[in-house]
Amino acid sequence: MEANTQTTEPKEKLNFLEEIIEESIAKGEKRVQTRFPPEPNGYLHIGHAKSICINFGLAKKYGGKCNLRFDDTNPVKEDTEYVDSIKRDIQWLGFQWAEERYASDYFDQLYEWAVELIKKGLAYVDDQTQEEIRLTRGTISEPGKESPWRKRSVEENLDLFDRMRRGEFPDGAKVLRAKIDMAHPNMLFRDPIMYRIIHAEHHRTGNKWCIYPMYDYAHGQCDSIERITHSICTLEFDVHRPLYDWFIEALGIFPSHQYEFARLNLTYTMMSKRNLLKLVKEGAVMGWDDPRMPTICALRRKGYTPASVRAFAEMVGVAKRDNVIDLGKLEYCVREDLNKVAERRMAVLNPLKVVISNWEEGKVEMRKAVNNPEDPKAGMRDVPFSREIYIDRDDFMENPPKKYFRLSPGSEVRLRYSYLIKCEEVVKDAEGNVVELRCTYDPMSGEGSSSDGRRVKGVIHWVSAPHAVKAEVRLFNPLFRTEDPFDTSAGQESWEYNLNPDSMVKVTGYLEPSLKDAPIGHTYQFERVGYFCPDTDTTAGHPVFNRTVTLKDSWAKINK
Ligand code: ATP
Numbered sequence: 001m002e003a004n005t006q007t008t009e010p011k012e013k014l015n016f017l018e019e020i021i022e023e024s025i026a027k028g029e030k031r032v033q034t035r036f037p038p039e040p041n042g043y044l045h046i047g048h049a050k051s052i053c054i055n056f057g058l059a060k061k062y063g064g065k066c067n068l069r070f071d072d073t074n075p076v077k078e079d080t081e082y083v084d085s086i087k088r089d090i091q092w093l094g095f096q097w098a099e100e101r102y103a104s105d106y107f108d109q110l111y112e113w114a115v116e117l118i119k120k121g122l123a124y125v126d127d128q129t130q131e132e133i134r135l136t137r138g139t140i141s142e143p144g145k146e147s148p149w150r151k152r153s154v155e156e157n158l159d160l161f162d163r164m165r166r167g168e169f170p171d172g173a174k175v176l177r178a179k180i181d182m183a184h185p186n187m188l189f190r191d192p193i194m195y196r197i198i199h200a201e202h203h204r205t206g207n208k209w210c211i212y213p214m215y216d217y218a219h220g221q222c223d224s225i226e227r228i229t230h231s232i233c234t235l236e237f238d239v240h241r242p243l244y245d246w247f248i249e250a251l252g253i254f255p256s257h258q259y260e261f262a263r264l265n266l267t268y269t270m271m272s273k274r275n276l277l278k279l280v281k282e283g284a285v286m287g288w289d290d291p292r293m294p295t296i297c298a299l300r301r302k303g304y305t306p307a308s309v310r311a312f313a314e315m316v317g318v319a320k321r322d323n324v325i326d327l328g329k330l331e332y333c334v335r336e337d338l339n340k341v342a343e344r345r346m347a348v349l350n351p352l353k354v355v356i357s358n359w360e361e362g363k364v365e366m367r368k369a370v371n372n373p374e375d376p377k378a379g380m381r382d383v384p385f386s387r388e389i390y391i392d393r394d395d396f397m398e399n400p401p402k403k404y405f406r407l408s409p410g411s412e413v414r415l416r417y418s419y420l421i422k423c424e425e426v427v428k429d430a431e432g433n434v435v436e437l438r439c440t441y442d443p444m445s446g447e448g449s450s451s452d453g454r455r456v457k458g459v460i461h462w463v464s465a466p467h468a469v470k471a472e473v474r475l476f477n478p479l480f481r482t483e484d485p486f487d488t489s490a491g492q493e494s495w496e497y498n499l500n501p502d503s504m505v506k507v508t509g510y511l512e513p514s515l516k517d518a519p520i521g522h523t524y525q526f527e528r529v530g531y532f533c534p535d536t537d538t539t540a541g542h543p544v545f546n547r548t549v550t551l552k553d554s555w556a557k558i559n560k
């Protein structure tokens, strides 16, 4: 018999969350139930996309379920506009939740549990203001001061809490606090606030409630109600975990557990909804979906594909320590995906007119162009060729250096999918600027070769001038000039000073006619230029295109 011929399957490297789940499965856990818990107080950003990919991705991988739960415990900041956008963004990313839930669905249950904690002597009504409570919390080295109301009887607490709920007191007059330990080394345990009074209409419960639970009291209990097995959140919540466990234990309810991973940070990018809202309100951007924003709706408008965002989340992985990811990685992912799926088109963004003098006036010839060399199924299209075309100014040099293979006086170049042309004459205006080139074409060169077998190296793109679609083209650069938007080391008064004045440059582009009715949601490669898509600002007579990403990682080098 042969020696050990058994091969072990190559083991896939698990991230630490997968390890945790596989351990719990090994210990007998039968279900994997996760949730994605956004607060509907703004639009989701690329950091949330990562959290979505993790939560929905883990549930999918382990045959479990992922709920979408809106953490709607603060009526003042929340709105159904945000709820709708969040649902749309998750589905666009390619995920579907098992159940759509709201923390507000559980307000009754949370209230009952609070009453239970009061009865157990584990909660009390405090008449101090939130500010007074903050000031008496102590420091890491000093214990906090107990509230003068801490020793209220259970009966009094029950009565006051009931009256709080019934709206007898104005905002800020009272709070409900957990009675834990004012000298606890974890500051969050120093009698955390469970409920505050807010007389405001809630987007779902209307005016039913005027007391609202705090995050620490609500989150774990909501997880428990939904029997979440793995409550995954970002690292800054690790200090909250013991309190999360404390409430669950005190109430003796289903023991959900919390696990933390490092939040996503990106260079040149701001990631908190609060500050993004500020950008919108101050008019620094055109709105939440301005293509310069890091929001999911902005990435969609900018021409990103869902697959590219998922690939990015996969690429950056799940880390246990905070780090900052190079924005170039996100751009790399979208470039990779679009290279495979985007159809090619020709467009000239910096035009120079070329007149082909030996081409018959009025004659138009349809040239066959390949839609996507990476995808044979994408087929071919017709591109009109005529006597007057535009080429890119950068593809002509009057005094070229050696080894310049594009157009220059007396030289020849191949027009993509078309003929060889030779520059015979340079036309200038009174100031000496080149305004037009006169060229001749080689009628025998249409099928790829030349009339006498001579070799021409350069290939440039072009658009027939009379057929061109004129469009506003928006070239985007990072919204911030500094790698860290909050960098004030050069004496900036605030982060607003770091906004990049060139984050959006508008140019007029000349596009091949097949782009005339390009549908929103389609991204194309403009050959040799970059990836572009029609923008939602497009109107009947005024097409607008966005640059999704350049062909190469160019700005990173320029800006460094
Ligand atoms: P922001 O500070 O941007 O408003 P948030 O954490 O307050 O974000 P939530 O709506 O509470 O936003 O977040 C929903 C989920 O998304 C949470 O589990 C949160 O941990 C996660 N999340 C938020 N920002 C990031 C990020 N940058 N990277 C990864 N996950 C994130």
Ligand code: MG
Pocket (backbone or CB within 6 Å): 039
């Ligand atoms: Mg939040």
